[in-house]
Amino acid sequence: MPHLRSSLLVVAVAISAVHSAAPLLRADEATQWKKHTINHRSPFEAVGVADVNGDGKPDVFCGDSWYAAPTWTQHKVRNVPPGTNPQYHEDFADAPLDVNGDGKVDIITCAYFSKTVAWVEQPADPTTPWTEHTIDLPGSMETGYLLDLYGDKTPVFIPNVGDKVVFYELASKSPAVAWTKRSLGTQGAGHGIGHGDINSDGRIDLIAPTGWYEQPAERTGEWVFHPEFQFGTASIEIIGHDFDGDGDTDVAWGMGHDVGLYWLKQSTDADGKRTWTKEDIDTSFSQVHVLALADFDRDGEFEFVTGKRIYAHASEPGATAEPCLFLYKYNRGTSTWSKSVVYLGDPAPAAPLNPEQRDAFKDFRPGSAGTGLQMAVYDMDADGDVDIVAPGKSGLYWFENPAAL
Numbered sequence: 001m002p003h004l005r006s007s008l009l010v011v012a013v014a015i016s017a018v019h020s021a022a023p024l025l026r027a028d029e030a031t032q033w034k035k036h037t038i039n040h041r042s043p044f045e046a047v048g049v050a051d052v053n054g055d056g057k058p059d060v061f062c063g064d065s066w067y068a069a070p071t072w073t074q075h076k077v078r079n080v081p082p083g084t085n086p087q088y089h090e091d092f093a094d095a096p097l098d099v100n101g102d103g104k105v106d107i108i109t110c111a112y113f114s115k116t117v118a119w120v121e122q123p124a125d126p127t128t129p130w131t132e133h134t135i136d137l138p139g140s141m142e143t144g145y146l147l148d149l150y151g152d153k154t155p156v157f158i159p160n161v162g163d164k165v166v167f168y169e170l171a172s173k174s175p176a177v178a179w180t181k182r183s184l185g186t187q188g189a190g191h192g193i194g195h196g197d198i199n200s201d202g203r204i205d206l207i208a209p210t211g212w213y214e215q216p217a218e219r220t221g222e223w224v225f226h227p228e229f230q231f232g233t234a235s236i237e238i239i240g241h242d243f244d245g246d247g248d249t250d251v252a253w254g255m256g257h258d259v260g261l262y263w264l265k266q267s268t269d270a271d272g273k274r275t276w277t278k279e280d281i282d283t284s285f286s287q288v289h290v291l292a293l294a295d296f297d298r299d300g301e302f303e304f305v306t307g308k309r310i311y312a313h314a315s316e317p318g319a320t321a322e323p324c325l326f327l328y329k330y331n332r333g334t335s336t337w338s339k340s341v342v343y344l345g346d347p348a349p350a351a352p353l354n355p356e357q358r359d360a361f362k363d364f365r366p367g368s369a370g371t372g373l374q375m376a377v378y379d380m381d382a383d384g385d386v387d388i389v390a391p392g393k394s395g396l397y398w399f400e401n402p403a404a405l
Contacts, residue, residue: 039072039396045391048376050096058379061107104122133177139164143290144160168182187210188213198249209232228274232258235256236256239253243265244265256287257312259317260282261280263279287309292306307371309370309371310368326339345368360392372390372391
C-alpha cells in the first residue's frame, strides 16, 4: 500500500535525552519451535483463531477460507479480491466474534483499498458461503483488532485508519446488529495503533504514532490527546506494558515499513512529570509490522513476538532479507533485552530488481514464514502454552511452543 514516509523522531514534549543503544541481543542459533503448515499457498495476511464448527478444536480463519482443525481441511467461504495493487488482497483483519449472538463465530474485517469495515456472518452450515455486512467506510486501513477497552467485556474493534483515530463498539446483537462509532479526531492519526494504561489510572488508553489518547472517567467523555512522542510508520499493535517492572507502562513498537524495533521507558522526573527514554531493542531487520504480547515461556511475565512482514512493501529496505519471527524478553535483573528464534528462513537474493515484479511465492524458498498483518496467539494443541499462527504473502503456518506443561 502506498504510504507517506515519516522520519523516526522520538523527542519533544517532556521526553528525556535519548540514551545509547541497548546492549546487543542473543539470538539462538537454533529454534525449538516446530513449524506446521496450514496452507503453503495462502497469500492472505490476516488471521483469526476460533472454534468455527463447534467441535471444541481451534480452527483458523484466513482470507477467503477457514481451516478445520486438526487436519486443516480448507473451506472457502467468501471471495477476497486483490487490491488496486495486486500484491495485496482486500483482507486486512480477521477478528473472530459472535456478532449477532446466535452462538456461532463471525469475523470482523477491514480493507485498505475499499476502505471498508465489515463483519462476515457465519451461516447455519459453516462450509457454505458467509455473508458480509458493511459497518462503515472510514478510510484506508492497515489492519484492526478487538479489545475489551472498557474492561466490561464489551467488544470494541479498533482499525488503524491512516487519517483519523476511530473505534467501533458492538452496541447491540439482537434483534438487529448495531455498532456505535467513536471518533477521537486526527491528532494521533498515522501508521500504527495500540493500547496500554499510560497514566496508571486503571483505564486503558490508546497509543498512536504521535502520542496517546487518555481514556476519560466517563464513557461518553472526551479523550484527551497527549502529543508526547513520534514513532513514524509504527507497528500494529504498539504495545503498552510495564516491561521493567517499575510500576508504570512502557511502550514498544516496530517500524512497519523501515528497519528497527524500539521501546520507550517511562519514568518520572524530579517535578513529578512523565518522561520517556528511547532505547533500541533490535535494529537487525526491517518491516516490523505486528507485535503480539503474551507469556510464552510460562514464567508469569509477558514477552512479545514479532518478525518480518514479507513484502510489506516489496521496495523497502531489507525486503528480500531473511524472513523471521523472534521472541523478545526484558530481563529485569540485568536491564537488558534477550531475543530467541521462533523461525528464521533464507533470503531471496534472486528476487527481481523491479519491486513491482516481485512475488513472495517465487522469490522466497517454499515454506517461508513471516508475520503478515496479524498473528494469532493461541494454545492450538491444548498443551497449556500459547502458540503462534502466522499468515503472510508466503503462506499460512502455526508454530508450536516448546514450553509445554
